[in-house]
Amino acid sequence: MSKQLRLFLKSLLDSVRDLAPIAVVIAFFQLVVLHQPIPDLADLLFGSVLVILGLTFFVRGLEMGLFPIGERLAYDFARKGSLPWLMVFAFALGFGTTVAEPALIAVADEAAQIAAEGGVIDNQREARDDYANGLRYTVAVSVGFAIMLGVLRIIRGWPIQWLIIGGYIGVVIMTAFAPEEIVGIAYDSGGVTTSTITVPLVTALGVGLASSIEGRNPMVDGFGLIAFASLTPMIFVMGYGMLLQ
Amino acid sequence: MSLGHFAATIAQTVLDVLPIAAIIFGFQFLVIRKPIPQLRQVLTGFAYVLLGLVLFLQGLDQALFPLGKLMAQQLTDPTFIYGPLAGERPPVHWADYLWVYLFAAAIGFSTTIAEPSLIAVAIKAAAVSGGAISVWGLRIAVANGVAIGIALGTFRIVTGTPLHYYIIAGYIVVILQTLVAPKLIIALAYDSGGVTTSTVTVPLVTALGLGLAGTVPGRSVLLDGFGLIAFASLFPMMTVMSYAQVAEWRTRDRSSRKARSTERGD
Numbered sequence: 001m002s003k004q005l006r007l008f009l010k011s012l013l014d015s016v017r018d019l020a021p022i023a024v025v026i027a028f029f030q031l032v033v034l035h036q037p038i039p040d041l042a043d044l045l046f047g048s049v050l051v052i053l054g055l056t057f058f059v060r061g062l063e064m065g066l067f068p069i070g071e072r073l074a075y076d077f078a079r080k081g082s083l084p085w086l087m088v089f090a091f092a093l094g095f096g097t098t099v100a101e102p103a104l105i106a107v108a109d110e111a112a113q114i115a116a117e118g119g120v121i122d123n124q125r126e127a128r129d130d131y132a133n134g135l136r137y138t139v140a141v142s143v144g145f146a147i148m149l150g151v152l153r154i155i156r157g158w159p160i161q162w163l164i165i166g167g168y169i170g171v172v173i174m175t176a177f178a179p180e181e182i183v184g185i186a187y188d189s190g191g192v193t194t195s196t197i198t199v200p201l202v203t204a205l206g207v208g209l210a211s212s213i214e215g216r217n218p219m220v221d222g223f224g225l226i227a228f229a230s231l232t233p234m235i236f237v238m239g240y241g242m243l244l245q
Numbered sequence: 246m247s248l249g250h251f252a253a254t255i256a257q258t259v260l261d262v263l264p265i266a267a268i269i270f271g272f273q274f275l276v277i278r279k280p281i282p283q284l285r286q287v288l289t290g291f292a293y294v295l296l297g298l299v300l301f302l303q304g305l306d307q308a309l310f311p312l313g314k315l316m317a318q319q320l321t322d323p324t325f326i327y328g329p330l331a332g333e334r335p336p337v338h339w340a341d342y343l344w345v346y347l348f349a350a351a352i353g354f355s356t357t358i359a360e361p362s363l364i365a366v367a368i369k370a371a372a373v374s375g376g377a378i379s380v381w382g383l384r385i386a387v388a389n390g391v392a393i394g395i396a397l398g399t400f401r402i403v404t405g406t407p408l409h410y411y412i413i414a415g416y417i418v419v420i421l422q423t424l425v426a427p428k429l430i431i432a433l434a435y436d437s438g439g440v441t442t443s444t445v446t447v448p449l450v451t452a453l454g455l456g457l458a459g460t461v462p463g464r465s466v467l468l469d470g471f472g473l474i475a476f477a478s479l480f481p482m483m484t485v486m487s488y489a490q491v492a493e494w495r496t497r498d499r500s501s502r503k504a505r506s507t508e509r510g511d
Contacts, residue, residue, distance in 0.1 A: 018358055018359045018364070019359050021354065021355035021358050021359070022309065022352075022355040022356060022358075022359055022445075024355070025348075025351040025352055025354075025355045026312060026313065026316065028351075029316055029320070029344075029348055029351070030312070030316060033320070033344055033348075034316065034319050034320065034325070036319070038312075039312070043307060043308065044308045044312065045308075046308070047303075047304040047305070047306075047307035047308020047309065048304065048309075049304070050300045050303050050304030050307065050308075051300070051301055051304030051305055051308065051309065051359075052304075053297075053304075054296075054297045054298065054299070054300030054301025054302070054303070054304055055297065055301055055359070055361060055364075056297065057293045057294070057297030057300065058293070058294055058297030058301060058361050059297070059361070059364060059365075059368075060290075060293050060297070061289075061290045061291065061292070061294035061295075061296075061297055062290070062294065062365050062368070063290070063368075064286055064287070064289055064290030064293060065286070065287045065288070065289065065290020065291040065292075065293065065294060066290060066291070066294060066365075067365075067369070068283070068286075068290070069281065069287050069290075072281065072282065073269065073272065073273065073277070076273075076277045076279060077277070080276075082276075085276050089268070089272050089276070092268050092272075093265075093268055096264040096265065096267070096268050097265050097268075099264075100260060100261065100264055101261070102257065102261070103443075103447060160431060160432045160435060161431055164435055165420055165423070168416045168419075171412075171416075172416065175409045175412075183408065183409060184408055184469075184470075184471030184472045184475075185471055187408065187409075187412060187471070187472055187474075187475035188471050188472060188475055190439070190474075190475065190478060191438075191439065191441075191442035191447070191474040191475065191477065192442065192443075192447060192474065193439075194362070194439045194440060194442075194443060195261065195362075195444075196298065196361050196362045196444050197261060197262060197265055197294065197298070198265070199362035199365055199366060199439075199440050199443070200362065200365035200366070200369075201265065201269075203365065203366055203369050203436070204369065207369055207373055217429075218373045219370075219373050219374055219429045219432075219433070220428060220429055220431075221432070222373060222432070223366075223370070223432035223433045223436045224433075224435055224436060226366075226435075226436040226439040226440055227432070227435030227436050227438065227439060230438055230439035230478060
């Protein structure tokens, strides 16, 4: 038990170190640059304790739960050798983790607002909700597709750079045709889709797959799923904007 | 702390984890049809992740976000930039916003260091590479990328230059770097673009972008307020590839020096 405790204390210290830079930046700008006192110091300290505890539990939980199960699933799928099921799983994982993502919901609502103000859709609640939901499902489908494509790449051993560079060219071409208001949102939507739980899980899945398939290198082939998940939403969102134009 | 808000955070996090748990356990039981080894440990791990995220988000909401957003507003406020007596506003000059760029870089760097998903990827990368890519090396490389990206992104908002010029130029640099960077790093570098922007970074950076676009004369919140996240996802790819490149040069340098000294026999 004392070993457990020591481990916990050590990861607690790690979390303190992880968060120290933010504290320094905020204190410096608040006190030195803005010449303002720090408001609600007690609240701030209590919140920081919560953040530190939270990060500690999260990292412990990663190593105990998310990493092992992601790898286990990858290993079992590789042994089962059923490509269709693996594809279904990859799509479900990408779609399921994205469709309820709060950051995405916020961005979709924002985009609907812009579209309404730009006169693309009626500025009414119903029309805006339709637009936002359509966008949300578009992004979720695009992430499902991305994880599927990424898994297929790992299995086949395709070099990642050709697919990603191809995707970039797609983004550049779409930018030329997409309505101007959607471009900023589309570019941002690539970043918001990958949540804190999805990233470790998908990484473990990729690395696990690459380790259990002969001829694949976990370093070269195992990473890259997140990259696909950040790229396809840009293309799909611009496409959505063009369709409704 | 209001209990209602805390309950809302719990509900939101559970809602976030639920579909993921359903997919994983569903496929495990229906398709793979094998029991999960060490089920108790895995479930405890899930509980820890859940608890950790709830505390983390609650703490951020309570401490960091209000203050960070307030600071973003204060720093972009014209009275801070031009002084309280500036009645007639001079035309916007990009150099007036120096503190904003510095704040953008500093907050980008520090929030990235605290980003849980980056910690996860760095742990995995260090394990897979056998320590060739260190946890802190990767995290600092990514944080530098985010710092450069967000500082440049705020510069873009102040000057009002089109977003896609920067992004397309960035893509060209990434493609050129891909041609020369060590093969091992490429996939990881591409990934690091996506992982940097989640729980901690996005709300603060968004507040900074919208605050800036709202106060700089001639900028529209709708057209110019977005795009900082895109910058924050693009630049880490470059810094991570540079990090690997430099690491490779160093080892090559060291091994060639070693080879030379053995030749000379000392």
